[in-house]
Amino acid sequence: MNKTLLATTVAAFAIAASTGLAAARDQIQIVGSSTVFPFTTAVAEKLGQGGKFKTPVVESTGTGGGIKLFCSGVGENTPDFTNASRAIKDSELETCKANGATPVEIKVGFDGIVLANSKAGTVVDLTKEQIFKALAKNVAVDGKVVPNPYTNWSDVDASLPATKIEVLGPPPTSGTRDAFVELVMLEACQDEVKAANEKACPEIREDGAFIEAGENDNLIVQKLEANANAFGVFGFSFLDQNADKLQGHKVDGVEPTFENIASGDYKISRSLFIYAKKEHVGVIPGIEEFIAEYTSDAAWGPEGYLADKGLIPLPDAERAKSAEEAKALKGMGS
Amino acid sequence: MTDTTSTTMGAAIRPRSIHADDAAKARLKKRYAAEQRFKWIGAAAIAVSALFLVLLLSTIVTQAWPALRMNYMTLPVDLSTAKVDPGALGSVNYDAIIQEALAAKIPDATSRQDRRLVRGMISTGAGLQLRQDIARDPSMLGKTVDYAVPVDDFADLYLKGLLAAKGSVVPLQSAVTVSADSGDVDLGFDKGDILTFAHAAGATEGENGVLNLTSGAASLLLEVNGGIIKLTEVSPAANDGSTAKGTVIVRPQGTAQAAGGAAKLRVIDAPESSRKISDKEIVWLEGLKGQNLVESRFNTIFFTGGASREPELAGVWGAVVGSFLTMVVTLAIAFPIGVAAAIYLEEFAPKNRWTNLIEVNINNLAAVPSIVFGLLGLAVFLNFFGLPRSAPVVGGMVLALMTMPIIIIASRASIRAVPPSIREAALGIGASKVQTVFHHVLPLAMPGIMTGTILGMAHALGETAPLLMIGMVAFIVDIPGGFTDPATILPVQIFMWADFPEPGFQQKTSAAILILLVFLIIMNAIAVILRKRFERRW
Known part of the structure; x- marks a missing residue:
């Protein structure tokens, strides 16, 4: 018994060794944002289906984590692309350059952040100010900054329904939360709150009115179905895919639809990016083809398969420009 | 019976013993009551946990059930040499061939948008599948061969009754006239029953009782003269009749008046704007179903395919292979090292402060959160040794670190359970210490060691957290062929599918959970069998 066991062990190690740890990587590695993940994976699969290249491996590490890995250097052990739901920061770009990596920025589209509820509930028309008042930790009442006193939407504004404020949203680790805070909470921050403490603006109340529902947007969708009064905050693609169960609320009078986000009328939207590592072009096979696939109209065009997955395409002119720049592999800051 | 008890028994002449008075009876009653209560609480606890288990399993099974079958569309695909050059199979547009075959089946779809809808009804992987099959x-x-292609995920959900399923088909009492056989048409009804349906559909009422069906109302599809017309507006007319406007989806055969009861009305409760499958697609799918071109088959793709972003093409095989490779590495590392450590500590090591310290630390290690092992793996295996990301060899090593303490503890316990008499007998007839251990103690302890190992492995099989840091939580389409190929594992696949927005993945998630559970149950069953059949008790 022991001999067979020993033999299996040795065999296992032999296989592990023989598959060649030192073989050059022939498969693209992609890391980064979980928001861009559904789109990049679709492109990766398409590239693999072409049959010329192995399907790229796509990890969902979050924007920050992805850029950190991406910028950690040049070579087989570093990823070739990173997905980002925001533009790279200057500090990150510096790290990148210090480590010898030159990112090529490709803006791939937009993502809207929607407030939605179950079809059983009512649609409301919110303003950013109202959202701030409903969700901020500290708000100004009669010129004084106090902990958020509102319990019902009707307390925030008389035009809103008299239902309890109950918003399911992503936790602070999420890129969606970052964008929501940036596009709503910071922008609509009341002057009194800002004057009292600049740092208080992005703070979201923790008294139970805002419920952190985890990174999994599907979970939020399910909870909304069960509770008609609750609102949810998540990416547009989840509203799009669950259109039979959910309805999006208007923000500043604009409905969150594909067209309105694409045209920029719906204000809570952000740009999505992928960054390619210039140094890896020609070293890891398939990078240029991957970029070409991503920036083809069949993928990111208004009728491409990424639009079917919920990506909101760039305007035609910008798309053409972005595709051209991507093809030229123009490195950042070079 | 000893003397003392018999004397107390004999002393029962005393009328009131402390075991027979009222207080004692009350005490006894109370004791019995407490016993009963405890039994009830125990039984209730079992019942509650059994209930939860049944609830959990039945939810998963019912949710997973639809994923085990998939709908295929059989189309006459033209593979003549004019279309497919046998010399250049790689450069043929197979998708176009399939779409052409489908378009021929749906002659009513002529506009560009309609063509696009038709294309969207079959899976984007259909062309690839055809290429591989050829x-x-x-x-x-x-x-020209009849070839079955998988349908698109939303079409599949519709055909399974999971999307836009609520609705009805009812015969219409009115006689119906149609003004034309294509485009936008006017309809005349000699009765008003269509108005009732329009009201029930949630139509918005305008001037003169005109009912508008275009914004947020249920879909009304009129089947008349073999054609299908989607109603957009219904209004009352003279003589209790009514008129309607509509768009032709399927061209009717002629514009002769259909007698009362001949026309049928299909109502789809969910408004078209709020579902991912349009009225046209539903009509076409029903038409293809009527021609027996759509059939539900066992979902082999799910069991043989790798990951995919299209729910209808996604399979667990890649993850199963990844899990297997990872487990092989884990077993190959954790088992020999774990057992060797256990033998040394139990049989050879002197009992001193150092071995005590090691023992305490092994127990501590078993309680360390698994994510910590992932961080360790990232720091040591990836960053220091430079091993590849997302590879089962690294995953296996990390999980081996996690499983090792469990194996050591289980192995030590079962080695300790071997009675000293075995060792003494072996030593007594002149066996060396090593011979004693390997010829006598270890074989007897093996069933226990195996049980512990399998349970440890089952534990490792369900882990995702440690693999997060080393890049195994990733979208990997290609099925791994070796220990250094990028791979993912079953629990990670489940986690990722649960996170995808497409509703088609929900059933896949449950089905994958079911597969993981089956693996765990098999492993635990093996552990139980080993224990029952080979374990010796002394």
Whole structure:
């Protein structure tokens, strides 16, 4: 018994060794944002289906984590692309350059952040100010900054329904939360709150009115179905895919639809990016083809398969420009 | 019976013993009551946990059930040499061939948008599948063959009754006239029953009782003269009749008046704007179903395919292979090292402060959160040794670190359970210490060690957290072929599917959970069998 066991062990190690740890990587590695993940994976699969290249491996590490890995250097052990739901920061770009990596920025589209509820509930028309008042930790009442006193939407504004404020949203680790805070909470921050403490603006109340529902947007969708009064905050693609169960609320009078986000009328939207590592072009096979696939109209065009997955395409002119720049592999800051 | 008890028994002449008075009876009653209560609480606890288990399993099974079957559309695909050049199979547009075959089945879809909808009804992987099948079986070439392609995920959900399923088909009492056989048409009804349906559909009422069906109302599809017309507006007319406007989806055969009861009305409760499948697609799918071109088959793709972003093409095989490779590495590392450590500590090591310290630390290690092992793996295996990301060899090593303490503890316990008499007998007839251990103690302890190992492995099989840091939580389409190929594992696949927005993945998630559970149950069953059949008790 022991001999067979020993033999299996040795065999296992032999296989592990023989598959060649030192073989050059022939498969693209992609890391980064979980928001861009559904789109990049679709492109990766398409590239693999072409049959010329192995399907790229796509990890969902979050924007920050992805850029950190991406910028950690040049070579087989570093990823070739990173997905980002925001533009790279200057500090990150510096790290990148210090480590010898030159990112090529490709803006791939937009993502809207929607407030939605179950079809059983009512649609409301919110303003950013109202959202701030409903969700901020500290708000100004009669010129004084106090902990958020509102319990019902009707307390925030008389035009809103008299239902309890109950918003399911992503936790602070999420890129969606970052964008929501940036596009709503910071922008609509009341002057009194800002004057009292600049740092208080992005703070979201923790008294139970805002419920952190985890990174999994599907979970939020399910909870909304069960509770008609609750609102949810998540990416547009989840509203799009669950259109039979959910309805999006208007923000500043604009409905969150594909067209309105694409045209920029719906204000809570952000740009999505992928960054390619210039140094890896020609070293890891398939990078240029991957970029070409991503920036083809069949993928990111208004009728491409990424639009079917919920990506909101760039305007035609910008798309053409972005595709051209991507093809030229123009490195950042070079 | 000893003397003392018999004397107390004999002393029962005393009328009131402390075991027979009222207080004692009350005490006894109370004790019995407490016993009963405890039994009830125990039984209730079992019942509650059994209930939860049944609830959990039945939810998963019912949710997973639809994923085990999939709908295929059989189309006459033209593979004549004019379309497919046998010399250049790689450069043929197979998707176009399939779409052409489908378009021929749906002659009513002529506009560009309609064509796009038709294209969207079959899976984007259909062309790839055809290419692979031709490569496998070139005898298909040169003729038109009936070929089954998977349908798109939303069409599949509709056909399974999971999307836009609520609705009804009812015969219409009115006689119906149609003004034309294509485009936008006017309809005349000699009764008003269509108005009732329009009201029930949630139509918005305008001037003169005109009912508008275009914004947020249920869909009304009128089947008349073999054609299908989607109603957009219904209004009352003279003599209790009514008129309607509509768009032709399927061209009717002629514009003769249909007698009362001949026309049928299909109502789809969910408004078209709020579902991912349009009225046209539903009509076409029903039409294809009527021609027996759509059939539900066992979902082999799910069991043989790798990951995919299209729910209908996604399979667990890649993750199963990844899990297997990872487990092989884990076993190959954790088992020999764990057992060797256990033998040394139990049989050879002197009992001193150092071995005590090691023992305490092994127990501590078993309680360390698994994510910590992932961080360790990232720091040591990836960053220091430079091993590849997302590889089962690294995953296996990390999980081996996690499983090792469990194996050591289980192995030590079962080695300790071997009675000293065995060792003494072996030593007594002149066996060396090593011979004693390997010839006598270890074989007797093996069933226990195996049980512990399998349970440890089952534990490792369900882990995702440690693999997060080393890049195994990733979208990997290609099925891994070796220990250094990028791979993912079953729990990670489940986690990722649960996170995808497409509703088609929900059933896949449950089905994958079911597969993971089956693996765990098999492993635990093996552990139980080993224990029952080979374990010796002394």
